[in-house]
Amino acid sequence: MRHRCQPRPRxxxxxAAPQRWxxxxxxxxxxxxxxxxxxxxxxxxPGRRRPGWFRHLLGGSARxxxxxxxxxxxxxxxxSGAAVGAxxxxxxxxxxxxxxxxxxxxxxxxxxxxxxxxxxxxxxTATAPPSQTPSPAxxxxxxxxxxxxxxxxxxxxxxxxxxxxxxxxxxxGSGGTASARYLTTAGxxxxxxxxxxxxxxxxxxxxxxxxxTVVLQLVGEGRLGLDDPVARYVPDVAGVELDGTAAGDxxxxxxxxxxxxGLAEFSxxxxxxxxxxxxxxxxxxxxxxxxxxxDEPLDFAPGSQYEYSNTNYVLLGEVVRAVTGTPWDQEVQAxxxxxxxxxxxxxxxxxxxxxxxxTPYQTGDSGLESLAQVxxxxxxxxxxxxxxxxxxxxxxxxxxxxxxxxxGLQSQRLAAVSDPGADNPGSPYYTAYGLAAGEIDGWWGxxxxxxxxxxxxxxxxxxxxxxxxxxxxxxxxxxGPAILFDRLEGLLADLG
Numbered sequence: 001m002r003h004r005c006q007p008r009p010r011x012x013x014x015x016a017a018p019q020r021w022x023x024x025x026x027x028x029x030x031x032x033x034x035x036x037x038x039x040x041x042x043x044x045x046p047g048r049r050r051p052g053w054f055r056h057l058l059g060g061s062a063r064x065x066x067x068x069x070x071x072x073x074x075x076x077x078x079x080s081g082a083a084v085g086a087x088x089x090x091x092x093x094x095x096x097x098x099x100x101x102x103x104x105x106x107x108x109x110x111x112x113x114x115x116x117x118x119x120x121x122x123x124x125t126a127t128a129p130p131s132q133t134p135s136p137a138x139x140x141x142x143x144x145x146x147x148x149x150x151x152x153x154x155x156x157x158x159x160x161x162x163x164x165x166x167x168x169x170x171x172x173g174s175g176g177t178a179s180a181r182y183l184t185t186a187g188x189x190x191x192x193x194x195x196x197x198x199x200x201x202x203x204x205x206x207x208x209x210x211x212x213t214v215v216l217q218l219v220g221e222g223r224l225g226l227d228d229p230v231a232r233y234v235p236d237v238a239g240v241e242l243d244g245t246a247a248g249d250x251x252x253x254x255x256x257x258x259x260x261x262g263l264a265e266f267s268x269x270x271x272x273x274x275x276x277x278x279x280x281x282x283x284x285x286x287x288x289x290x291x292x293x294x295d296e297p298l299d300f301a302p303g304s305q306y307e308y309s310n311t312n313y314v315l316l317g318e319v320v321r322a323v324t325g326t327p328w329d330q331e332v333q334a335x336x337x338x339x340x341x342x343x344x345x346x347x348x349x350x351x352x353x354x355x356x357x358x359t360p361y362q363t364g365d366s367g368l369e370s371l372a373q374v375x376x377x378x379x380x381x382x383x384x385x386x387x388x389x390x391x392x393x394x395x396x397x398x399x400x401x402x403x404x405x406x407x408g409l410q411s412q413r414l415a416a417v418s419d420p421g422a423d424n425p426g427s428p429y430y431t432a433y434g435l436a437a438g439e440i441d442g443w444w445g446x447x448x449x450x451x452x453x454x455x456x457x458x459x460x461x462x463x464x465x466x467x468x469x470x471x472x473x474x475x476x477x478x479x480g481p482a483i484l485f486d487r488l489e490g491l492l493a494d495l496g
Contacts, residue, residue: 146184163473176403204448212436233322264296283350306418308427310382317381345387358472360452400459456481
C-alpha cells in the first residue's frame with residue numbers, strides 16, 4: 001500500500017488547483033489602500049474660509065472687547081489649573097502602577113513565552129486570558145541569532161529545493177528546560193510577506209505526537225490500558241475484516257500508537273478521493289474518515305507488522321473522546337498546550353486556521369505554485385494542528401524529554417518496536433518508531449508533511465539539544481525536513 005507522501009500521494013498536491021504565487025493580489029485593488037490613507041476624513045481645503053469665531057470674539061466696541069478678553073483669561077487660568085491637577089494625578093497613578101509592576105517581577109517578552117502578537121483578531125495577544133499563558137515552570141529564554149554556518153545551510157537548502165520559505169529553531173538545555181534558543185528564517189510565508197517567528201504553519205503529522213501523549217497520560221492515570229482492545233471504546237472497528245472474517249476486535253491501543261493495526265489508510269480509499277475531488281475545501285468528521293477505512297479490509301493481521309497510516313490516530317482521537325467524554329483537541333489543549341504555554345498551536349476543525357498563516361506551496365514544472373488551503377478537519381487527530389516555530393521547538397523538547405509523562409511511560413514510548421525503512425519503505429523517514437514518536441539517529445520526535453507544508457521536531461536525549469523545522473512548500477522529496485536535519489546535525493553539537 002502506498003503512503004500519501006509517495007510520488008502519487010494520498011492527500012497529495014495533485015488535488016489542488018494550482019495558482020501562481022506571484023499573481024496573488026494581497027488585497028482588493030483600491031480598497032485597503034484608500035482606507036489606509038484616510039479616505040473620507042473631514043479635512044480643510046486650501047482657499048476655503050475658516051470659521052469666524054475668533055473674529056467675532058474680538059469684534060464690537062473697545063469696552064466689549066476688553067470684557068471678553070478678561071473673561072477669556074479667567075477661563076484659561078481655570079482650565080490650566082484643572083489640567084495640571086489631572087496630569088499630576090496621572091503621574092501618581094503611573095508611579096503606583098510601576099511600583100506594583102516592580103514588586104511582581106519583570107514580564108517576559110512575547111517571544112519568551114510563546115505569545116504570538118498579530119493584528120488578526122483570532123491570534124493570541126499579550127492580553128490573552130491567564131489560562132492561555134505558559135506555566136511559570138516552563139519559561140523560555142529569549143531568541144539569539146542562529147550561528148552563521150547553520151543559517152547558511154538553511155538558506156542554501158531553501159534555494160536548492162526551490163521552496164517558498166522556512167524557519168529553523170534550535171534550543172540547548174537539559175530535560176524539559178531550555179537554556180538558550182536560536183532562530184533563523186528565510187524566504188516568504190506568503191507573497192510579499194517574510195517568514196517570522198510568529199508565522200503559523202501546518203504541523204501535519206506532528207499532531208499525532210500530541211494525541212499520543214494524551215493517550216499515554218490516560219494510561220498513566222489508569223483510565224486506559226495499552227493492551228486494551230480499541231473496540232471497547234470505538235465499537236465500529238470490531239467489524240473490519242481480514243480474509244473475509246471480522247478481525248478489528250483484535251486491534252489494541254498499543255498497536256494503534258505503534259502503527260501496527262493493519263487498518264487501511266482512509267485517504268487512499270476511492271470514496272475519500274471522490275469526495276475530495278468533488279469539493280477540495282469541504283470539511284470532514286472523524287467518524288466519516290474512519291468510515292472510509294473501516295469499509296476496507298485489514299492489510300495484515302493486527303500487530304504483525306508496521307505500516308504508517310493516518311487512520312490509526314484518527315481512531316485514537318475517538319478513543320480519547322470515549323474515555324474522557326470530550327473531543328481529542330480539547331483534551332490536548334487542557335493537558336498539553338496550556339501547561340506548556342503553546343498559545344499558537346490550535347486545531348480549527350472545519351474553520352480556516354487563524355492567522356498569520358503561511359501560504360501552502362508546491363514546486364512544479366512552472367516553478368513555485370500556491371495551493372488552496374484545505375480544511376484541517378481533513379486530517380483530524382492525525383494532522384490537523386497549526387502553530388509557530390517557537391511552540392514547535394518547545395513541544396519537541398517536552399516530547400523527547402518526557403516532560404509530561406511518568407518516566408516509565410516515557411521509556412516505553414522511546415522503545416523502538418519497528419524499523420520503518422524495512423517494514424514500510426514508503427513511510428516517512430525514521431530509523432525506528434515507538435509510541436507516537438520516531439527516531440532519527442538517536443534523536444526522538446516526529447515529522448509531518450502534506451498539501452503544501454512540511455515540519456519536523458527532534459530532541460537528543462544524550463545532549464539535550466532540540467531542533468524544529470517548518471517549511472511551507474511540498475517538496476519533491478517528502479522527507480525534506482529530515483534531509484535538512486541531516487545536513488545540520490553535525491553542527492548542532494557545537495551549540496551545546
